[in-house]
Amino acid sequence: MKINLFVKNAVILAATGLILRLAGMLFKVWLADTVKSEGIGLYSLVFSVYMLAATFASSGVSTAVTRLIAEEEHKGRLAVYSVMRKAVIITLTVALLTTALIFFCSKPIAFFILKDTRTVPSLKILSFSLPFMGLSSCARGYFIARRKTTQPSLVQLLEQAVRIAVTVLTVGIFKDKGLTYTAAAVLLGDTVAEIISFSVNWLLYRRDVKGLPQGTKATDVLQRILHIALPITSSSYLSSALHTAENILVPLQLTRFYGFRARGLELFGAVRGMALPLLFFPASFLTSLSTMLIPEVSEAKALGNTLKIKETVSYAVKTTLTVSTLIACGFMFNSENLSLAVYGDRDVGQVMLILSPIVPLMYLESVTAGLLKGLDRQMNMLSFNLCDSALRITAVLVTLPVFGIKAYLGIMVVSNCFTSLLSARCLFKATETAPDLLRWVLLPLVIGVLSGFSARLISDRISSPLLNVIVSLSIQAGLSLIWWVYNDNRMSRN
Numbered sequence: 001m002k003i004n005l006f007v008k009n010a011v012i013l014a015a016t017g018l019i020l021r022l023a024g025m026l027f028k029v030w031l032a033d034t035v036k037s038e039g040i041g042l043y044s045l046v047f048s049v050y051m052l053a054a055t056f057a058s059s060g061v062s063t064a065v066t067r068l069i070a071e072e073e074h075k076g077r078l079a080v081y082s083v084m085r086k087a088v089i090i091t092l093t094v095a096l097l098t099t100a101l102i103f104f105c106s107k108p109i110a111f112f113i114l115k116d117t118r119t120v121p122s123l124k125i126l127s128f129s130l131p132f133m134g135l136s137s138c139a140r141g142y143f144i145a146r147r148k149t150t151q152p153s154l155v156q157l158l159e160q161a162v163r164i165a166v167t168v169l170t171v172g173i174f175k176d177k178g179l180t181y182t183a184a185a186v187l188l189g190d191t192v193a194e195i196i197s198f199s200v201n202w203l204l205y206r207r208d209v210k211g212l213p214q215g216t217k218a219t220d221v222l223q224r225i226l227h228i229a230l231p232i233t234s235s236s237y238l239s240s241a242l243h244t245a246e247n248i249l250v251p252l253q254l255t256r257f258y259g260f261r262a263r264g265l266e267l268f269g270a271v272r273g274m275a276l277p278l279l280f281f282p283a284s285f286l287t288s289l290s291t292m293l294i295p296e297v298s299e300a301k302a303l304g305n306t307l308k309i310k311e312t313v314s315y316a317v318k319t320t321l322t323v324s325t326l327i328a329c330g331f332m333f334n335s336e337n338l339s340l341a342v343y344g345d346r347d348v349g350q351v352m353l354i355l356s357p358i359v360p361l362m363y364l365e366s367v368t369a370g371l372l373k374g375l376d377r378q379m380n381m382l383s384f385n386l387c388d389s390a391l392r393i394t395a396v397l398v399t400l401p402v403f404g405i406k407a408y409l410g411i412m413v414v415s416n417c418f419t420s421l422l423s424a425r426c427l428f429k430a431t432e433t434a435p436d437l438l439r440w441v442l443l444p445l446v447i448g449v450l451s452g453f454s455a456r457l458i459s460d461r462i463s464s465p466l467l468n469v470i471v472s473l474s475i476q477a478g479l480s481l482i483w484w485v486y487n488d489n490r491m492s493r494n
Helices: 002-058 060-076 077-104 106-113 118-127 131-144 150-177 179-208 221-258 259-301 305-341 347-376 378-403 405-431 437-460 464-492
Strands: none
Touching: 002 077, 002 106, 002 118, 002 150, 002 221, 002 259, 060 077, 060 106, 060 221, 060 305, 060 347, 060 464, 077 106, 077 131, 077 179, 077 221, 077 378, 106 118, 106 131, 118 131, 118 221, 118 305, 118 347, 131 179, 150 221, 221 259, 221 378, 221 405, 259 347, 259 405, 305 378, 305 405, 305 464, 347 378, 347 405, 378 405
């Protein structure tokens, strides 16, 4: 029954993630067509600050809520209230301070840090979304711990719908007034969406928690939240701060290489705002798997069930590596036509082709992060992220002015290899689990390459990029699925 519930929740989150990514991708295509690469670059610049601020707003408390409620919900409603009350106090305190800091310091941030005063209105608008974002993350943490994914999934769909609707409306009004107002319009859509998401999430939480028996209060809640949240928060703060610094430095260093600001923003937008969203688009199931693993592993650890932890880790890593290797092959054989079909831009396809071999490592890092959080290994993640970010910034400063965008792509490849392999090694060592690289990586790689070549033999005769991609990916997916079913049945018999 519990396995069925886990699968059901993972499927719900995966379907939601797929819809959100599809909607987000279509939205990004529309936005890129409307504001062009420079506009996407400017938005990506503001969004880097937005993500740093979001890290402060949520303070790592969402993961603490998920873990503590997974451990305490059997005690009843009072225990849940104890956890949520402390989580809300911490989140609101940090989020309101962050809001005030960004709002009143928007001009210095834009002038001295982002080096672009066109971002001032966007910074002021995004600051108001932070308290609502933080409280929504607490509510989502509660529902994940309760293995109830339908409610937050529906709210996320509503949030995305509101974000797109408001952005399309406001961008349509302000796009003729320049990129300053266009970027602000996009952030306004994000802010309105966060307010709506918070309102609905908390109504659903209040209704759901009343169904629990009264029970008893949880003890030492503040200390336990801080024990979980502080390492995650420190890691996220420092990592986000360093990533924000990197995202600010990249356009500046590219400008030094190419000679003018617009080209630097254009290339930065092509990588961060166009290529990466496409590469992460298929990751819906694996992201949902990572989310659902936190309460599962946390509960097993609390019960001392080492066998379940090993089985969970093996299943998660095997599924991640197998699926992501096949996905990477799909990108390798279709990057150019895919970028032409989606963006009408061949350069984005070149970026995707270079980054596609590290897709399995990108996806693996996400899943291992969820498992390590469930195993109370936050400090390991902190050290990995700090080392990685420091090395990335150093490399950006040294290599981009000399080699341009090629250096940045190389940095991304090396960085993802570094962090994902370190995280995986830590996970395997902590759980005494050994990966089966032959079955989890090499065999899927062979199948992916063979199916890719087979698909290209047929699809290369099709001139339309969109139809070419559809035919090629359909053939690759079909052949991979046949192999998956055959291999799964053979393993079951053995």
